[in-house]
Amino acid sequence: MKRRELVIVGGGPAGMAAALAARAAGVEDVLLLERDQHLGGILNQCIHPGFGLHHFKEELTGPEYADRFAALVHADPGIEVSLRSFVVKLGKDRELSYLRPGAMEDIQAGAVILATGCRERTREMIPIPGSRPAGVFPAGLAQKMVNMEGWIPGREAVIVGSGDIGLIMARRMALEGVAVKAVIEIQKTSRGLVRNVVQCLEDFGIPLRFQHRLTAIHGADRVEKVSVVRVDDDFKDIPGTAFEIACDTVLVSVGLIPENELLEMAGGAVDRRTNTPVADEVNLTSLPGVFACGNACKVYDLADSVTRDSELAGRMAAKYLGVPA
Amino acid sequence: MSYDVIIIGAGVTGAAAARELSRYRLKVLVLEKEAEPAFGVSKSNSGIVHAGTQNPPSSLKGWLCVEGNRMIREELAADLGLHFVQCGQLIAVFDLADLPELETIKAEGEALGVKDMRVVDRAWLDANEPNLGPEVKAALLVPTAGIISPYRFVYALIENAVKNGAELKTSAKVAGIRRREGGGFYVEAGGRVYTTKFLVNAAGLRADEISAMAGAPTFTITPRKGEEYLLDKKREHIANHIIFPLPSKTSKGILIIKTSDGNPMIGPTAHDTGDKDDLATTEEGLAEVLAGARRMMPSVSKGDIIAYFAGLRPVAGKDFIIRHESAAPGLVNAAGIQSPGLTAAPAIAVMIADILKKQGLPLEPKDQFHRLRQRTEHLFMSSPEEARRLIAKNPAYGDIVCRCELVSAQEVRDAVRHGATTLDGVKFRTRAQAGRCHGGFCTTRILKIMQEELGRPVTELTKRGPGSEIVKDERK
16 A cells, blocks of 8 residues: 555645645645546536636636646645546555546545535435436536536526525526526525625626515426426525526526545534534545545635645644644 | 337336246247336335235135235345335224224135234324324234335346346337237337237237237226325334325325335325326325324424326236137237235246236246345445455445435445336336435435446436436537
8 A cells, every 4th residue: 555645635726725835835646536538626617707806816717727736736746636536445544545547546544634515405315306317507606617618508587595606607507698587596595695695696687586486397309388486584485486487597606515525434523404514624534544525624705715625734734743843 | 129028118127037038948028118127116115015905805816915915025135135114004994983894894805815914903003103193093904015126126126137047128118919820920129020919918008009009999098197105214214114094996096115225205195197197296296195094193294305207007906807809819818916015926927827828938047046136235224244254355345426325336336237218117126316415415426336337328328218318518
C-alpha cells in the first residue's frame, strides 16, 4: 500500500482551495483525486457571472473562477492531480482505495480531506406523486445538459423550488427559447439569493408562485402537465385552489444534500437529517485526520465562501500532519 | 414469414416460453410491443422467488410456483449466470393468537412440496432479524424463498432463447390476428404480417384483448395496482429475509423485501384499477406502504426512500389461466400471470410446451442446445480481487459512470451491446441511474455512450421508447 501525506477527494473549488492552502502551510505531498475528466467540479457548468466578488474582488463566471485555481494547482509540483479517479473505499484509519481507468489503487493517507460536494434532492425525495415520464430533471442535470452539451431538455417548463439553481435555470431556459411557465415554491419566500429572484425571474417575466406545491406529474411517455395546489401556512392544501399547467418538462430544484457516503463508510458520524458530518467545528469530522470541507461540510450559498473555509481546512490538515515540523 | 410458434409478449412468461421452445427444432418468433423486453408487467416485479406458500393447495399457481422455485434454485440461475440469493422468507404475526394460521400456511405449503418450514419465536427473531419491531411476536420461516433481479432474469431468458435460434421483434405491437384456413394464424404486428401454426399469448395486461382477437374472448384482465418504494442501499442490511405480514384475502400485504441488488424495497399496495395504463404513484399509497412497513420495522424512514414506482398485476380471477382454447385452435393462453408469476415462469414454460405437443406440435430436440449463458459483469457485486481482475482485462471497468451504484463505462457499453436501446434498458441491466442521485450525475455520460454505440443523435434517444425522448433540441 502506497503512503501519501495528504489525500483530497474532489477537485472542485473546495478541494483545490484546500490543496493550495495545505501546500502553502508546508505539506509536501498532496494527492488530489477528481472523478471527472477535468478539475472545477460543478463550477464548470455554472456559466453565469457572480463568482469571485469576495475572493478576487471582480466578477467572474464559474469556469473562469475554477480556471484560476486549476492553473495554480497544475503549476504546483507538490500536488499530484489524478483525474477520472473514483474513491470506492475509505477506512477509519485513512486507508482508501480508488478506481481509475486501468487500475484500482490502494493508499494509506496521513490525512484525508473530503471535498466531495453535494448532490441534488430529487423528485423522489419530496416526493411528487404521479406517473414517471421522461422530462423530469434535477435542475443541476438540466444545467449540465444545456451548458456543457448544448442539449435542450424541453420546450415548455415548470420549475419546482426557488433555490438558486432553479432560478438560474429558469433564466437559462428562457434564454434558449424555452417557455418557462412558472416557478412553484411551497414556502412564503425564495430560498435563493435576492439578486437571482430579480435578475432571473422578474427581468424575464417568469411568474413565481409562493405557497404552492406540485401534487402530481402527468404523462405516459413524456411529461404532459402538472397539477398544482395552493397551501396554507401549515403546508396544507387549500381546497378549491387546484389547477394544472401544461408543460413537457419539470425541473426540480428543492435543495442539496452533502455527499458524505465515504465518511459514513469509514464510520464517521453523519447527521441523518442533513447528511452533514457531526463535529464541533467547521471542516472537522468525528474521525481524527479526516476533514470535510466545502459543500460536503455544509451547503454554501457562494463559491467564494467555500474557498475561504476550504483554505482553512487545508491549514487544519497541515497542522494535524505536524507541519511545519 | 412463417413460424411454428409466435409468442406475444416478452415479459417473463413469454421469455421463459421462448427459451423452453428454443430447445426444439422450431421456428419461434417473440413479438413485444414495447421498445425492450421486460418493459410491461415484469419491470415492476419485486424480484421475489416465492417458495410456494400462501397459494391454495389445489391451485395451478401453487404447484407451478413450487416447481419454478426448484428450477430457478437448482438449475436456471446458475445456467443463465444470474445472481440468485436464497435468503428465505418470514411470515410475521402480530398476535400469538394467529399462530394457528401460520400452521395452516405451513401445512398447505407442505402439501404443495415446500420444504423445511418452521415457526420461529421472538428469541430466534431477535437473533436473526434484529430490526423487527416489538409488535412482531413470531413468524413462519420459509427457507427456500429467495431473490433475483426480475429484469435481468427476463433479459437472460430472452438472450439465451435468441442464442438458440428464437427471433425477437420489439416495438412490434400486435394490431390484428386472423385465423388461416387449414389451421394457424396470420398475425399483423409492427406493419408486417407473419404466419404461424401456433400462438402463445403471454401478453400480460393485454392478454384478454389478444385472446379475443384470436377468436377466444374467454376471460377479462383486471389490473391491480401495486406501489413499491425503494430504500437507499445504505439500508441494505435492514432485513436479512423477505418479510411478509400474515396475508389478507386480497394480497400478501405490505412487505419488506430484500433485493438481489442491495436496495431494500417496501410495498406493494394492492388496489384494483380500471385503467391498464395507470402507473401513477399516490400520496395515499406511500402512506399505506410506510405504515405497513413500519409496523414490522419501525426504523424504516421516509428519508430512506430514493425511488418509487407503480406496477399493474394482470388479474384474471384467482388462478393462472394456462390452456389451449378450443374456440381458437392453435391458441395457447398464459394469462392472469400475477404473483407468483416470476417464480412460476420456468414451470409455466414447460407446461406451455407440453400443451403445444398435445395439440400436435412435434418437439424434436436440437442437436445442440446452448443451455449456459455467460454471466454479465457487475462491479457493485464484485470483490476487490474480482474488480482488479476486470480492470486488468479491460481498463474501462475502472472508469466509473454511476457513482451511487458503482457502474463503469464498460458495463454501460456491454448493456447496449446486449440489446439496451433506452435509458431504462441501461438502468435495468446495470443499475446506472437507479441510485440515490437518480441519474443527476451520470445521465449525460450514459447518453454519450449510447450515442456512440447506437450511432444515433441524442435527440432520438429515449427513456423507454418512442415518445419518451430526453432531449428536445441540440445546439451544435
